[in-house]
Amino acid sequence: MRTITIKPQALTHNLNQVKKRAPTAKILAMVKANAYGHGVKAVLPALQQADGIGVATLIEALEARDLGWNKMIGLIEGVFNQAEWQQAIDNDLSCVIHHYPQLEWALDNVPAIANQARQVWLKYNTGMNRLGFNEQTILDAAQRLHDAGYRMILTTHFANADDVDHPLNTIQKQRFADMLARLRDTVSQDVQGSLCNSAGLVNFPDSHYDWVRPGIMLYGSSPIKNTSANELNLQPAMDFSAQIMALQTIKVGDAIGYGSHWIAQQETRTALVSIGYGDGYPRILDKNAYVSVIDESSKQSYPCPVRGRVAMDMIVIDISSTPTTLALNSKVILWGSVPHVDEVANHAGTIGYELLCRLSTRPVRTQTSSLE
Amino acid sequence: MRTITIKPQALTHNLNQVKKRAPTAKILAMVKANAYGHGVKAVLPALQQADGIGVATLIEALEARDLGWNKMIGLIEGVFNQAEWQQAIDNDLSCVIHHYPQLEWALDNVPAIANQARQVWLKYNTGMNRLGFNEQTILDAAQRLHDAGYRMILTTHFANADDVDHPLNTIQKQRFADMLARLRDTVSQDVQGSLCNSAGLVNFPDSHYDWVRPGIMLYGSSPIKNTSANELNLQPAMDFSAQIMALQTIKVGDAIGYGSHWIAQQETRTALVSIGYGDGYPRILDKNAYVSVIDESSKQSYPCPVRGRVAMDMIVIDISSTPTTLALNSKVILWGSVPHVDEVANHAGTIGYELLCRLSTRPVRTQTSSLE
Numbered sequence: 001m002r003t004i005t006i007k008p009q010a011l012t013h014n015l016n017q018v019k020k021r022a023p024t025a026k027i028l029a030m031v032k033a034n035a036y037g038h039g040v041k042a043v044l045p046a047l048q049q050a051d052g053i054g055v056a057t058l059i060e061a062l063e064a065r066d067l068g069w070n071k072m073i074g075l076i077e078g079v080f081n082q083a084e085w086q087q088a089i090d091n092d093l094s095c096v097i098h099h100y101p102q103l104e105w106a107l108d109n110v111p112a113i114a115n116q117a118r119q120v121w122l123k124y125n126t127g128m129n130r131l132g133f134n135e136q137t138i139l140d141a142a143q144r145l146h147d148a149g150y151r152m153i154l155t156t157h158f159a160n161a162d163d164v165d166h167p168l169n170t171i172q173k174q175r176f177a178d179m180l181a182r183l184r185d186t187v188s189q190d191v192q193g194s195l196c197n198s199a200g201l202v203n204f205p206d207s208h209y210d211w212v213r214p215g216i217m218l219y220g221s222s223p224i225k226n227t228s229a230n231e232l233n234l235q236p237a238m239d240f241s242a243q244i245m246a247l248q249t250i251k252v253g254d255a256i257g258y259g260s261h262w263i264a265q266q267e268t269r270t271a272l273v274s275i276g277y278g279d280g281y282p283r284i285l286d287k288n289a290y291v292s293v294i295d296e297s298s299k300q301s302y303p304c305p306v307r308g309r310v311a312m313d314m315i316v317i318d319i320s321s322t323p324t325t326l327a328l329n330s331k332v333i334l335w336g337s338v339p340h341v342d343e344v345a346n347h348a349g350t351i352g353y354e355l356l357c358r359l360s361t362r363p364v365r366t367q368t369s370s371l372e
Numbered sequence: 373m374r375t376i377t378i379k380p381q382a383l384t385h386n387l388n389q390v391k392k393r394a395p396t397a398k399i400l401a402m403v404k405a406n407a408y409g410h411g412v413k414a415v416l417p418a419l420q421q422a423d424g425i426g427v428a429t430l431i432e433a434l435e436a437r438d439l440g441w442n443k444m445i446g447l448i449e450g451v452f453n454q455a456e457w458q459q460a461i462d463n464d465l466s467c468v469i470h471h472y473p474q475l476e477w478a479l480d481n482v483p484a485i486a487n488q489a490r491q492v493w494l495k496y497n498t499g500m501n502r503l504g505f506n507e508q509t510i511l512d513a514a515q516r517l518h519d520a521g522y523r524m525i526l527t528t529h530f531a532n533a534d535d536v537d538h539p540l541n542t543i544q545k546q547r548f549a550d551m552l553a554r555l556r557d558t559v560s561q562d563v564q565g566s567l568c569n570s571a572g573l574v575n576f577p578d579s580h581y582d583w584v585r586p587g588i589m590l591y592g593s594s595p596i597k598n599t600s601a602n603e604l605n606l607q608p609a610m611d612f613s614a615q616i617m618a619l620q621t622i623k624v625g626d627a628i629g630y631g632s633h634w635i636a637q638q639e640t641r642t643a644l645v646s647i648g649y650g651d652g653y654p655r656i657l658d659k660n661a662y663v664s665v666i667d668e669s670s671k672q673s674y675p676c677p678v679r680g681r682v683a684m685d686m687i688v689i690d691i692s693s694t695p696t697t698l699a700l701n702s703k704v705i706l707w708g709s710v711p712h713v714d715e716v717a718n719h720a721g722t723i724g725y726e727l728l729c730r731l732s733t734r735p736v737r738t739q740t741s742s743l744e
Binding site: 248274357 | 531538617618680700734
């Protein structure tokens with residue numbers, strides 16, 4: 001069975017790592033993109049100790065409310081029109097305001113009570129050059145929001161927080177600190193600040209301010225270039241597995257799979273695994289990509305290289321390293337503890353975030369009990 | 373709104389193209405992997421004229437039965453254990469038998485009535501070297517199935533049908549033809565044959581046999597290397613779109629997005645689009661990747677290059693070519709008619725199949741009425 005298993009205990013462990021690193025900040029746990037592919041429903045119970053959650057779309061926000069999340073929901077792209085702004089008020093969502101149209105919707109329609117929707121995340125562009133007001137416009141925006149009765153969290157986003165030495169980090173931190181000080185001086189002492197995503201909160205402990213916004217580290221992947229999740233004491237929250245569906249021996253000279261690119265240089269024991277890009281396993285992999293095969297009789301795990309092209313519904317692996325008694329239907333780990341999703345992503349020329357998000361609906365979803 | 377729109381008329385048009393090319397063969401329409409990401413429920417009504425559908429897992433088969441598909445369902449990887457074999461019988465599924473364990477389950481438990489489950493797809497490995505019996509074992513398997521009362525479709529799978537001149541094609545075709553003749557001579561005159569996927573049925577009209585198994589061409593992508601879907605008179609069955617969520621002007625020297633790799637050489641009008649790899653848009657793209665922006669006032673479409681890294685929830689595009697009056701919330705086509713998904717895949721270093729399959733659950737799904 002193609003299976004995605006979520007581990008609530010790992011999520012809670014990772015959230016506690018955030019708390020350890022940022023003990024004075026509130027935590028907005030990012031659960032956008034269906035909790036980075038893990039499933040919002042599966043992760044929310046394990047993230048109860050977060051102070052709020054962050055989502056990208058109104059639909060995601062309403063789903064979280066439906067699931068009973070009563071604390072803050074931050075809508076990180078804000079709303080797209082006046083009607084959505086009303087829905088944000090009705091569902092007490094705390095919206096990002098990143099440009100003038102959103103500002104006007106907010107000023108035209110101020111929530112009647114001082115709830116979460118009266119607290120907005122005012123986005124400042126410090127160098128990412130995606131969303132946000134600039135140095136010339138943000139003071140005006142902040143003043144008008146304050147005058148209309150809004151509380152504010154000044155927020156920005158790092159472009160290179162994963163690379164601690166990148167020169168833009170210092171510039172972004174300085175711009176943010178300067179603007180927060182100006183807003184507190186000229187608009188309101190109560191303006192809060194939020195600068196750090198996962199990478200920022202690990203790399204820049206001096207910049208946690210009022211809210212940190214961890215995402216990928218909650219799911220047990222490393223947000224930092226050249227540093228593993230293990231080194232950061234993070235545990236993968238997902239186990240992605242399948243099964244061996246056939247065992248074969250390939251003769252010298254035989255090619256495997258589409259394109260016939262991989263050709264056996266020696267007689268090779270191979271196995272077919274019931275997984276493919278139709279499940280979300282990446283199609284493009286370098287020659288060092290591998291999976292772990294579990295031999296049930298010995299409970300041993302064996303690394304097995306992927307051979308030939310990944311197809312929609314199956315892959316071929318080299319099982320030379322496994323016992324010759326390896327059984328049909330043996331469990332195959334695509335990612336989990338070993339290999340870690342960050343490692344698979346490295347072989348796929350991308351980052352773990354993408355692999356997690358681009359899982360399809362085909363694998364069966366389950367979770368470990370809280371005791372495991 | 374992030375939206376996936378399915379076009380039933382395009383599906384039916386493409387199915388008719390299959391019928392034109394293979395007028396004498398029955399059609400097993402491949403709807404595995406959630407109909408290549410299109411959604412089984414959305415595509416089945418448009419594929420009513422197919423003779424059967426093909427799926428990869430028992431879950432997919434049961435879903436199609438639940439949706440009311442009463443004709444043949446081919447289970448292309450067969451079953452994984454004895455219990456699944458019983459379920460296949462109970463739901464009248466026509467299974468692939470590709471190795472001895474499946475053969476034994478079939479012989480141990482023969483369907484009582486001569487329904488679809490009594491017709492099996494006997495898989496012959498002619499050079500793909502994934503699934504299948506070999507030249508030494510398949511006669512034995514066929515004889516035993518025949519003796520137990522099964523009807524058979526001999527089947528195999530091309531490794532390089534997309535590349536008409538690949539030398540393995542001729543070898544696979546010959547091996548298949550030889551074995552089918554032998555089985556008909558020695559086992560039963562009633563053994564049927566099925567060799568061609570989409571690429572095979574286009575490239576090898578002499579090899580259609582009793583059943584063709586089109587997949588990707590039903591969805592309007594080209595199965596053939598260096599030949600476009602348009603040249604094959606195929607229509608894309610999916611329109612994947614989002615909206616412009618912010619408009620900006622980037623100054624000379626400003627970098628965009630994560631990694632700060634793309635730096636403006638001149639003042640540039642850009643737009644933020646509410647789409648990212650969290651929706652299934654590929655993260656890795658070459659510098660020629662583009663989207664189409666629709667200007668509502670003129671109904672004109674403008675190609676706009678993607679700038680900077682694709683993030684989880686948004687991308688930045690260069691809108692220099694569009695009117696300066698371009699409105700917020702303008703529609704942005706990620707793939708559809710222009711660009712075609714095959715073109716996007718080309719910029720992503722992969723094939724359209726993968727992009728279609730790896731869409732996430734976040735985009736809203738809809739479909740055009742049958743009149744459009």
